[in-house]
Amino acid sequence: MLGQILYALPFLAEGFAVTLWVSLLVVVLSLIAGVLLGVGLVYGPVPLRWAVRIFSDTIRGIPILVLMFFVYYGLPAIGLHLPSFWAAVLALTLFKTAQVIEYLRGAVGSIPKGQSEAAMAIGLTFRQRLTYVIFPQAFRRFLPPWINGVTDAVKGSALVSLLGITDLMQAVNQVIGRTYEAMPLYILGALIYFAVNYALSLASRRLERRFSFIRE
């Protein structure tokens, strides 16, 4: 049994690399999209605010699995052909973007109004106000929940196995298909996911403590 598992390790490592790659793409892309849309939600004109609000509430209101099947099977139906890897990344990114929007809204909303008004009074433009006054303060509130949310991206990435992508989850299933050693391999897979995510949540907790001085 141990021999078979050792033999499978390089294959699992390849799957793990895919898991990390998917997670990284999702985290980076959703951070960019989420911050832009989040700023739109807080400062944008009313139609944009409504659009972002509806987007976020809809995406967060449905299971990530349904969103993934919708994107994966639905895009080709309307004539858009994406490789399954990118369809999966797109679906997971949409989901994560909605979360980032809410983190940003919460973080920016926690900055007292007086800060904005003071910045306006000294004649800063909108972009300067965001760069020099709002974001540096909001960043400290944004970071801990966001890092904690990275674990959701890693866990969510396991769903790409359902679209035939050989990530860690799929690699585990394939090794079990060959060796019939279900329990040891599922436990091994679980431990790998755990190691990554637990490290991330520890980092999030440390940052939270590090920034706790701003809880006035």
Place this chain on the structure above:
Amino acid sequence: MGYALNFNLIWRHFDKLWGGLLLSLELAVISIAIGVVIGLVLAVWYVSAGRIVRAVIAAYVEFIRNVPLILLVYLVFYGLPTVVDLAYSAPTSFVLTLSVYSGAYLVEVFRSGLEAVPRGQLDAGKAIGLTPWQRLIHVRLPTMLRITLPALSNTFISLFKDTSIASVISVPELTFGAQWINFNTFRIVEVYLVTTAMYLVTGYAMLFALRLVERRFRAAR
């Protein structure tokens, strides 16, 4: 684009979605009920326990929260029966998994609620001569519940959405019904639009109902 929406086939097979939604709700309600019991017992135990018990409970919580639910579902359905002499159906297996999974999340919610109960309330309970058990039932738990209700609502709704994972072991809940219609009629966009609407309406109905409960308890203060 050459895609014309046609919902006729969806309505013809709507029983797959409706029956699926009812099963999703059933899975969610049973799992959450068991999860609440696990969560309450372990949270109360945790706050009064010694270091070893705390470490064990924390290990359970951290392990479950940091592993993908789909892996746990496979582990319980395909893995567990190979090492223990048990036979169970896919729905039972999923309920078992989601209960243990929700228990881990709920321990966290209840634990932080218990720690937020003001010390003075417990002292007051002691002062009027309540036994520890009475303090727990009449002071600690009700106050904790009021504090945790908003977090509790969010957890319940997210657990309801997690029932979609049951489709990977062929439990015929809502997502499974949607996939069935997807593969058999190819009315792909339509079926996922309807499914999305069904999840949204159910989720927001739950949220609305839970908000009413929250408001009611807030008024009782």
